[in-house]
Amino acid sequence: SSSSRDESLRDKRAWIQSRGLPKQKPIEGVKQVVVLASGKGGVGKSTTAVNIALALAANDSTKEVGLLDADIYGPSIPKMMNLKGNPELTPKNLMRPLKNYGIACMSMGFLVEETAPVVWRGLMVMSAVEKLLRQVDWGQLDYLVIDMPPGTGDVQLSVSQNIPISGAVIISTPQDVALLDARKGAEMFRKVHVPVLGLIQNMSVFQCPKCKHETHIFGADGVRDLAETLGLDVIGDVPLHVNIREACDSGQPVVISQPQSDAAKAYLKIAKEIVRRLPVPPA
């Protein structure tokens, strides 16, 4: 009977240890979650997330798409989607996402003043992320695209521990320092058992609008090499075009405002690749 006592002790210990961790539960109404991350800052996560969300809707008008800006410290989505203002509350006390171009959006940027910094330690960030995930009336979504902040810390952990993620896409620019961090990003998802769908090479090459001369400002092919090392695929290549940045700065992302441009076509193609690589959605 000492062995059954040991076993019950072990079970009790496991139960006590698991109590502290958040339970992973899907968000009601959301079929699949795609996360855009990088590890490195400033490689174009938000720009890409916004254009991919729009591209997913553009490729298949029957799909409902939502966009969650999980960058608590530097929320860029409101500016890029031309949205402002505090979210309304539903009768059930959930926040109603703000909508533009048919995409339902939620961001910390809607909850704090534009110039106010969010100087929070990790614990508060955890609870803010939980609110942005669960206390929002997302309705019925086929895809929820989550734009992650840079780094491999509290926010990334909180999101992956809280909800099941269908797939993660890692974005990088070709330079070494970005690739170093992208690799850490991929490693982080491996640690928390989130499948990585592939890498996107952003800002790959710049073509002078006047003389068409191509310059690889941030290096070349670094992302392809990294993909090979990690055994992942490059699911997209987006060049440096002035119009991508201009469009986002003015709140009219290129997929909506210049759908015939090379940049928009690149994003539409990436969105198709993502859908192809996601597991079959639940009915």
Next chain:
Amino acid sequence: ERSNLAGVRHILLVLSGKGGVGKSTISTELALSLRHSGKKVGILDVDLCGPSIPRMFRVQDNDVHQCDSGWVPVFVDQDKSISLMSIGFLLEKPGDAVVWRGPKKNALIKQFVADVAWGDLDFLIVDTPPGTSDEHISTVEALRPYKPLGAILVTTPQAVSVGDVRRELTFCRKTGLRVLGIVENMSGFVCPHCSECTNIFSKGGGEELAKHAGVPFLGCVPLDPQLSQSLEEGRDFIQEFPKSPAFPALARIAQQILDGTSQRSS
């Protein structure tokens, strides 16, 4: 007992709020410029998730050793005029990810500030990660008793960056950190073929922010593929490419910092 920072004359932080604007690049080039003016410089890299500094000096494979007073910083060359400390040196493999929550990060940052035997330095540059989070709060708190000179804020010209940097300015105000000035990085690209300048990431956002916030504007640094390449290869851009487009701006930034400190002591 003499603190490890007692021999450091000036401490300055490089902040942004926005990721990927070139904080580590500016930290590195500032250190190299100051070295060329005969100063001894240290760089403390408190970006625990994405430490870029070791790579930019090509010493990413070096180890950190212990001495009586704590950790010995990694010297960039025989000259010993630039020394570095970063979590990058403490990782077993370069691909290892540091997936930590706040309290663990805070503990390491406190150690980085108190337990690195810097010796005598003219400048200690502290390179930070993007955001206004645990790392920033802990770093500013830990450095407060040593009265840092102030912070340089780096931004790219576009609206989303300027927005984040505006928040960082408020952070500095709230924590009593003096703002030495704003640098507008990646400000324009001059085609090496036809010399046409394209404002890939827009232009003027940083300068406008500086004017609006009443802080000094330290200058515009253009996009320069030779600069990116130097950083990839761990080369001394200031020494090797004085004719490159980014050189004048970077040299000017270092000069303004030096002028600021000489004014203070006179």
